[in-house]
Amino acid sequence: MFLSLSGIRKQFGDHVAVHSFDLDAAEGEFVSFLGPSGCGKTTTLRMIAGFELPDAGSIRIAGEEIGRVPANRRNVGMVFQSYALFPNMSVADNIAFGLKMRKVPAAERKARVAELLELIHLPQSGGKYPYELSGGMQQRVALARALAIRPRVLLLDEPLSALDAKIRLSLRQEIRAIQRQLGITTVYVTHDQEEALSLSDRIVVMSQGRIEQTGTPSEIYNAPATEFVARFVGTLNLLPATVTDAASGRVRIAGRELRAASAVEAPSGSSATVALRPEAIVIGDGGSEANRLDGSVSDVTFLGSIVRIRVRVEGVDAVVALDTFNNPHEAPPRIGDHLRLAFPPEALLVLPHAPDAGPVAGDESLAPA
Template identity: 60%
Template sequence: MAFLDLSQLNKSFGPNHVVKDFDLSIAQGEFVSLLGPSGCGKTTVLRMVAGFETPSSGAIRIDGQDMTHLRPNQRNIGMVFQAYALFPNLTVAQNVAFGLKVAGVARAETQTRVDEMLALIGLPDLGGRYPYQLSGGQQQRVALARALAVRPKVLLLDEPLSALDAKIRASLRREIRAIQQRLGITTIFVTHDQEEALSMSDRVVVMNGGRADQIGTPFEIYNTPATRFVAGFVGTLNTFQAVVTDPATGTVTLGDTPIALHRPVDAAAGTTVTLAMRPETATLGIGEPGDVVLRARISDVQFLGAIIRVTADLGGDSLTLDTFNRASTPPPDVGAPVTISMPPAGLVVLVA
């Protein structure tokens, strides 16, 4: 049984239907990210779980209890916002203690929990400072401690890292994930950053136009996208137009090259489908037996440090592949003819 269950959630603002038939079941202690572009409905889903928005229809249950129409302070939920939302006139310790004070927790217990939370976020000696005396990363840690101090059943994180620079963001997302795993708290994380979602989550929900286009593990979302939108939104992608010649065996033709995918294709013979492939799937030169082999000519080479990104012309289509930088192997020259190999399993057929 799911610990947090969202069933057929819909939300409209006047004529705008922003969340549509949204279903999601989350296990206790699971970390789930809602990933998608601005306006896809992910924050609206989060606000409905928090109680800041009421669903137009559908139900929200936490640990078997219907929360759909309860006020935010009746749900035992902790929330961390993008803009920190710390009280500037309160010290760090007072900010962390705020929810406990509102809940009527005894002073001694409050002090114990504040000390625990400040130690948990790695700021045990900064309880007497004010928010303006902290860095952005430290302020976000305090916001997290305040949300966790009340021992919520569910933790909601609304793009909490987007205001931070890249280095601090990478460090803090590791810390947030480690804290979440240590406490075993059920968590929903909203982000438009695919790297955050893929690196932090047990599962990812890719949202598009108010709906969940795909729900799966980071591995599944990246390697086997269910729709054209998911394939294009998550990661860098090559796409080619191919014609189905035998749906049962998964044989398609790319230009003049027949490709055996060795799995059925859900499209009729003669149908044009899109083949999708990640840049790291292909390799220069002859690969393994059974690989798809294409002839191409190098059109661009980008040196990116550990990675060299090569773009090749297939005679109408363009293919980008990533290869590791090795000091003993210089990158190919622009204009050079090359052979490109890829395993059939690395090619995904997109029909939706």
């Protein structure tokens, strides 16, 4: 493994920021740390950079232990949320700074700066000062600056969260393209699940200093390991349920018997949380194998090509959101309409109940609007 963290722990006073962190990343892999504020993702990143020293555990790059190496000798590149460009230096000087510290000859520095300016599509901006650039441009310069020293690992700490939505999207694609082009091992910290899903080879979901799940975007999204992951990632609908028959994967919601595709881990009779993906739900009776729920429409949101309908399920205090494609010839349901919803057993995930999961943002606030 190229970048390897094992048993990393960090404590600030009484507060344990990171409990026990393990990660193995292959060379060229793009790994995201995803989680809410204060989950320990940034602290972990800062330990890789050398700004914090771990209390326990080891950090290795290409087999070399770097946990105690000073930050200025680690040769990892870092991009900060606030850009952190040096305001007294031109763009070119900012990019060349690391090379200057390494006593690279001036001519070579110049060539490398030109190369990087080309890479970030700002070939003419070398003489400008940071305050003359927009936020997006500044962050591209910061990326170039971090890459200039040909770091072994690239670290990005919420690089897009200070930018506005449109630039965030385009810069996201640019970062991914540059990363692929250079094949550089990258760790990306974010609290935005969409960013993590679209960028990463692998995602580490964190909460309260612990890893909740590590997996590919598809694994994280389609098979969340915990209720926290289900809530935090994507737009899953969550419903309270009781396990009636664990072996055959049967649960009860609002007096209705529903089937999952496989056996349930939780014992029969225990309560559980059921997750439904909105894109798997259809209006109507569905196929013969389908699970069904009844409810009334509480809200209809027109999102362009998609119409999102929220349905209050009868008998439980829960709202289920589903997406239908916009059909100009068919009027969407109106608020108050009674609807029957159907979904296949594969779309139903039974999550183990985590009573101490702590406060978790509801799916509505995290749904991409």
